[in-house]
Amino acid sequence: xxxxxxxxxxxxxxxxxxxxxxxxxxxxxxxxxxxxxxxxxxxxxxxxxxxxxxxxxxxxxxxxxxxxxxxxxxxxxxxxxxxxxxxxxxxxxxxxxxxxxxxxxxxxxxxxxxxxxxxxxxxxxxxxxxxxxxxxxxxxxxxxxxxxxxxxxxxxxxxxxxxxxxxxxxxxxxxxxxxxxxxxxxxxxxxxxxxxxxxxxxxxxxxxxxxxxxxxxxxxxxxxxxxxxxxxxxxxxxxxxxxxxxxxxxxxxxxxxxxxxxxxxxxxx
Amino acid sequence: xxxxxxxxxxxxxxxxxxxxxxxxxxxxxxxxxxxxxxxxxxxxxxxxxxxxxxxxxxxxxxxxxxxxxxxxxxxxxxxxxxxxxxxxxxxxxxxxxxxxxxxxxxxxxxxxxxxxxxxxxxxxxxxxxxxxxxxxxxxxxxxxxxxxxxxxxxxxxxxxxxxxxxxxxxxxxxxxxxxxxxxxxxxxxxxxxxxxxxxxxxxxxxxxxxxxxxxxxxxxxxxxxxxxxxxxxxxxxxxxxxxxxxxxxxxxxxxxxxxxxxxxxxxxxxxxxxxxxxxxxxxxxxxxxxxxxxxxxxxxxxxxxxxxxxxxxxxxxxxxxxxxxxxxxxxxxxxxxxxxxxxxxxxxxxxxxxxxxxxxxxxxxxxxxxxxxxxxxxxxxxxxxxxxxx
Numbered sequence: 001x002x003x004x005x006x007x008x009x010x011x012x013x014x015x016x017x018x019x020x021x022x023x024x025x026x027x028x029x030x031x032x033x034x035x036x037x038x039x040x041x042x043x044x045x046x047x048x049x050x051x052x053x054x055x056x057x058x059x060x061x062x063x064x065x066x067x068x069x070x071x072x073x074x075x076x077x078x079x080x081x082x083x084x085x086x087x088x089x090x091x092x093x094x095x096x097x098x099x100x101x102x103x104x105x106x107x108x109x110x111x112x113x114x115x116x117x118x119x120x121x122x123x124x125x126x127x128x129x130x131x132x133x134x135x136x137x138x139x140x141x142x143x144x145x146x147x148x149x150x151x152x153x154x155x156x157x158x159x160x161x162x163x164x165x166x167x168x169x170x171x172x173x174x175x176x177x178x179x180x181x182x183x184x185x186x187x188x189x190x191x192x193x194x195x196x197x198x199x200x201x202x203x204x205x206x207x208x209x210x211x212x213x214x215x216x217x218x219x220x221x222x223x224x225x226x227x228x229x230x231x232x233x234x235x236x237x238x239x240x241x242x243x244x245x246x247x248x249x250x251x252x253x254x255x256x257x258x259x260x261x262x263x264x265x266x267x268x269x
Numbered sequence: 270x271x272x273x274x275x276x277x278x279x280x281x282x283x284x285x286x287x288x289x290x291x292x293x294x295x296x297x298x299x300x301x302x303x304x305x306x307x308x309x310x311x312x313x314x315x316x317x318x319x320x321x322x323x324x325x326x327x328x329x330x331x332x333x334x335x336x337x338x339x340x341x342x343x344x345x346x347x348x349x350x351x352x353x354x355x356x357x358x359x360x361x362x363x364x365x366x367x368x369x370x371x372x373x374x375x376x377x378x379x380x381x382x383x384x385x386x387x388x389x390x391x392x393x394x395x396x397x398x399x400x401x402x403x404x405x406x407x408x409x410x411x412x413x414x415x416x417x418x419x420x421x422x423x424x425x426x427x428x429x430x431x432x433x434x435x436x437x438x439x440x441x442x443x444x445x446x447x448x449x450x451x452x453x454x455x456x457x458x459x460x461x462x463x464x465x466x467x468x469x470x471x472x473x474x475x476x477x478x479x480x481x482x483x484x485x486x487x488x489x490x491x492x493x494x495x496x497x498x499x500x501x502x503x504x505x506x507x508x509x510x511x512x513x514x515x516x517x518x519x520x521x522x523x524x525x526x527x528x529x530x531x532x533x534x535x536x537x538x539x540x541x542x543x544x545x546x547x548x549x550x551x552x553x554x555x556x557x558x559x560x561x562x563x564x565x566x567x568x569x570x571x572x573x574x575x576x577x578x579x580x581x582x583x584x585x586x587x588x589x590x591x592x593x594x595x596x597x598x599x600x601x602x603x604x605x606x607x608x609x610x611x612x613x614x615x616x617x618x619x620x621x622x623x624x625x626x627x628x629x630x631x632x633x634x635x636x637x638x639x640x641x642x643x644x645x646x647x648x649x650x651x652x653x654x655x656x657x658x659x
Contacts, residue, residue, distance in 0.1 A: 069648070070648070070652035071652055104656075104659055105652070105659070108649075108652060110649060113645065
């Protein structure tokens with residue numbers, strides 16, 4: 001997904017949009033941006049500074065700077081939960097553990113090598129079960145005998161699901177097992193940072209109440225989820241952009257902007 | 270090899286065809302001895318007029334043959350080196366010296382001997398601890414090595430010959446340390462990539478030619494005006510072998526100069542000298558077993574002490590890294606390892622705790638010794654630099 005957050009100099013969010021990404025859509029960051037501008041009733045030249053973040057950060061030709069999603073997520077989460085010390089972000093393509101001190105990122109771990117422990121794992125396994133991704137949380141809530149899915153390899157887990165179903169295990173027990181498998185994987189990875197409360201869970205997978213519950217069980221602490229868990233990275237990017245602009249103004253320096261126009265990336269041409 | 274090129278352009282030329290000089294010398298009758306890892310004592314080869322030639326992998330070449338004779342879940346550098354051997358890239362070697370450096374290294378020795386069948390093959394069983402009985406055992410191992418070398422070359426290896434070779438190698442080591450001094454200014458006078466290429470080149474040349482090349486590079490780099498640009502972060506890289514430049518270049522692109530290393534095409538291979546002892550083998554054994562600082566050797570604060578203070582133990586094992594960091598004014602440490610490298614992997618948690626204790630920022634990355642697999646690391650390195658700069 002491509003997310004845009006426009007922030008005022010006072011730090012208020014003027015508009016926020018979540019649009020699609022994909023092989024072709026990634027070139028269309030400018031369209032999502034245009035939609036955010038329309039909603040805020042702003043024109044592009046009125047935007048003082050643009051920060052691009054995430055996997056697509058290099059494909060945003062109209063950005064003034066690019067900052068990694070790790071730094072942006074930490075900033076965004078800390079703005080929503082000032083006491084946060086540990087953040088876990090589970091997105092479609094990777095999972096990250098962040099260690100945050102006084103609102104700043106100080107260490108991180110990342111799983112970006114395979115689909116295990118990411119949203120993609122749930123997408124693929126939901127398809128195997130013939131379920132919609134957004135229904136998984138509700139379905140798993142009905143589980144009474146959660147099965148153990150021993151494999152976190154997406155392909156092997158698919159095979160395991162099929163064999164569990166053929167043994168007559170109820171679908172909700174399988175779904176609860178999948179949520180548990182993700183939580184084991186991601187919490188285990190984050191333990192390398194020594195998990196300390198306050199713990200916040202973000203990313204698209206944090207919308208799944210079943211995964212949130214499973215993560216809570218593993219961590220044995222309250223786990224907070226922001227109202228819109230997909231947006232924390234974009235919010236963090238906007239805050240960092242605002243800091244850059246306000247910092248420059250305070251020092252009487254020009255804003256370090258690039259020559260830019262709201263256009264499509266020419267990456268594929 | 271062209272007569273004209275000197276210094277860094279000669280380094281480039283050698284790295285583009287690393288075996289070139291060895292093959293020339295072979296045609297003139299010199300015997301070329303491949304060696305694996307940094308543990309076989311090169312002095313013993315040089316003393317007998319054999320050319321020590323470091324066996325390396327190639328992270329730009331896909332592994333297509335080695336998987337037939339090594340498992341895929343082992344050190345990808347090892348697999349790559351064997352793959353090159355199976356593809357005939359090391360056919361010019363007259364012999365191979367292997368050593369018990371790590372478990373995979375040991376097992377690969379058999380595979381290399383079986384599949385490539387070199388005219389001379391010797392395996393040195395290096396102890397894994399450093400206390401006195403281990404040192405004595407290592408001296409015995411070196412005596413065995415000496416015997417097989419003498420029978421292969423038909424020459425006697427005397428203490429005088431060894432002492433001369435030790436001096437020649439020590440001289441080269443002091444030149445490498447001078448080269449590293451050029452990394453201390455900010456910006457450094459020589460880049461991390463240039464250092465790796467220079468060391469790779471001298472690992473392919475006779476010791477005196479290598480020293481001559483080092484002198485040329487040192488004088489060229491000391492004089493040039495447009496060397497390395499200023500970059501806001503100065504990094505030290507620790508870990509398993511780095512014998513090519515893509516990882517360093519990525520760090521440079523992201524705004525960091527790599528100014529120091531603790532890797533084995535780097536300071537680890539060259540910094541310690543050999544002390545001349547009445548029996549030169551004893552000095553060699555001490556340098557290669559005790560002074561070389563690869564985690565393949567078990568080291569502890571006090572041998573025989575049954576209860577240890579964690580931080581004291583860490584200090585005794587890793588304080589040289591914070592000494593490097595001070596001397597080269599390093600702002601962060603990248604711990605890197607090829608995937609499946611047990612010896613480096615085991616070291617990471619302790620080393621991380623030690624670096625925390627001295628306040629040095631660090632991050633850990635793993636790669637598969639494959640140029641194409643480095644892209645996902647970009648975000649991690651960039652985020653690490655953001656942490657250092659924030």
